[in-house]
Amino acid sequence: MPEHTDKVFEADLQELKELILKMGSLVENMIARSIQALEKRDINMARDIISEDKQVDQLEMNIDDICLRILALHQPAAGDLRFVAVGMKISTDLERMGDLAVNICRQVVDLNKEGLSEHLPGQPVNLSELAKKSQDMVHAALDAFVARDVAKAKSICESDDEVDQLDYQNFDNLVKATEQNAQEARRNMRLIIISRQLERIADHATNVAEEVSFLVKGLDMRHGA
Amino acid sequence: MPVENSNTNLNKTIIKIEDFSFFYGNNQALFGINLNIPEREVTALIGPSGCGKSTLLRSINRMNDLVDEAKHTGKIILQDQDIHDPHLEVISLRKRVGMVFQKSNPFPKSIYENVVFGLRIAGKTNKSDLDEIVERSLKDAALWKEVKDRLKDNALGLSGGQMQRLCIARAIANQPEVLLMDEPCSALDPVATAKIESLIHELKKNYTIVIVTHNMQQASRVSDRTAFLYMGKLIEYDETEKLFTNPKEQQTEDYITGRFG
Numbered sequence: 375m376p377e378h379t380d381k382v383f384e385a386d387l388q389e390l391k392e393l394i395l396k397m398g399s400l401v402e403n404m405i406a407r408s409i410q411a412l413e414k415r416d417i418n419m420a421r422d423i424i425s426e427d428k429q430v431d432q433l434e435m436n437i438d439d440i441c442l443r444i445l446a447l448h449q450p451a452a453g454d455l456r457f458v459a460v461g462m463k464i465s466t467d468l469e470r471m472g473d474l475a476v477n478i479c480r481q482v483v484d485l486n487k488e489g490l491s492e493h494l495p496g497q498p499v500n501l502s503e504l505a506k507k508s509q510d511m512v513h514a515a516l517d518a519f520v521a522r523d524v525a526k527a528k529s530i531c532e533s534d535d536e537v538d539q540l541d542y543q544n545f546d547n548l549v550k551a552t553e554q555n556a557q558e559a560r561r562n563m564r565l566i567i568i569s570r571q572l573e574r575i576a577d578h579a580t581n582v583a584e585e586v587s588f589l590v591k592g593l594d595m596r597h598g599a
Numbered sequence: 600m601p602v603e604n605s606n607t608n609l610n611k612t613i614i615k616i617e618d619f620s621f622f623y624g625n626n627q628a629l630f631g632i633n634l635n636i637p638e639r640e641v642t643a644l645i646g647p648s649g650c651g652k653s654t655l656l657r658s659i660n661r662m663n664d665l666v667d668e669a670k671h672t673g674k675i676i677l678q679d680q681d682i683h684d685p686h687l688e689v690i691s692l693r694k695r696v697g698m699v700f701q702k703s704n705p706f707p708k709s710i711y712e713n714v715v716f717g718l719r720i721a722g723k724t725n726k727s728d729l730d731e732i733v734e735r736s737l738k739d740a741a742l743w744k745e746v747k748d749r750l751k752d753n754a755l756g757l758s759g760g761q762m763q764r765l766c767i768a769r770a771i772a773n774q775p776e777v778l779l780m781d782e783p784c785s786a787l788d789p790v791a792t793a794k795i796e797s798l799i800h801e802l803k804k805n806y807t808i809v810i811v812t813h814n815m816q817q818a819s820r821v822s823d824r825t826a827f828l829y830m831g832k833l834i835e836y837d838e839t840e841k842l843f844t845n846p847k848e849q850q851t852e853d854y855i856t857g858r859f860g
Binding site for chain 2: 376377378379380383449450451452453454455456591592
């Protein structure tokens, strides 16, 4: 796309893009490490991630500020208008993903307090596959945003059903396990919560992918549209 | 009763511009324009300086006839009538297609006489008829409340925004079908501009409006449809909301986002 005649406007749009990418990379990293913390039961890593959430919150506010500034001062139209509108929505989705990574880390800390230190494969639950799929979706959604790749965005939306299915299976298996051994109820509840956080992360990745489609083509893909 | 515009897709075409080209001597200003302007809607013509938007606007009531060596090809049809039909008197065309200019141009006469000027020339003299038209036109132009107690005052004593609304009142006193506006707010402050824009929203209940503006935010605020012209060609014509959020043509996108040349 050619540059703006108005250099200040161009610089503001560039700054917005850089902030979104910075926030995206931070959140993606938090999610990846929260999964590592879960798999390795690493509470120090979990605590580090919890403290990083402040940076994500700050970036969300910075992005909102710059979007409002662009709307007020430059009255964007067409592709620029869609970019600003999408910028505000993506930052909200990323902020929520950061919160969900924090929720996973809190469960990791609590699981350790309850003395659950063995590795996941022995559990009646398949968190690793779900975690990998959700993480891949976040990565792909941010890639689609950078490359303005609508085809990739569309394929992300399609993967969301698989993630929902895995979360549902986890829920089912963990309820059954609890029915068989009530002493594991607390732990299993925590694993259900973690599974749900991963499923929610994938939902937000799907939102980002839908926003990419709107950004590039002006097409609203939400809610089966 | 005037019809409210609830769905911009429903209104029928009042002006049909067909393969219209226009030349100032050897210089071609418009190239084969095709454009259907719907009734009782606001159509904005936008584009950079020299793109032909004012030429196109002024062609609709044949103001360009006044330019030496001007010629055209193609047709402009107003309600099934070719406006270049040799049997059509240009004066009667301009009664049907009124115009408001960039700089307000009231006559150095009273407010009242400004509104009835065209009617007097057309031979209307009945005072009560004229009084009624003055009141209706000034009300329609959202000026009545401000001037009703000083209709005999000289129009040149009004503010810039009031003068422009007086010119609108003068234009609609003849009850035209179409109102052409050539940058009607470019000399006005933001408050006077807002008043004219709100007036345009009211006027479209009764009149078809075609407006040329350099101010794209104004085009997006007041118009139902927008036509983007560039170097004498019509690049894109669509519902204003679509054109300003998701234009189909790259040239339109570049212009409305300020990435031009």
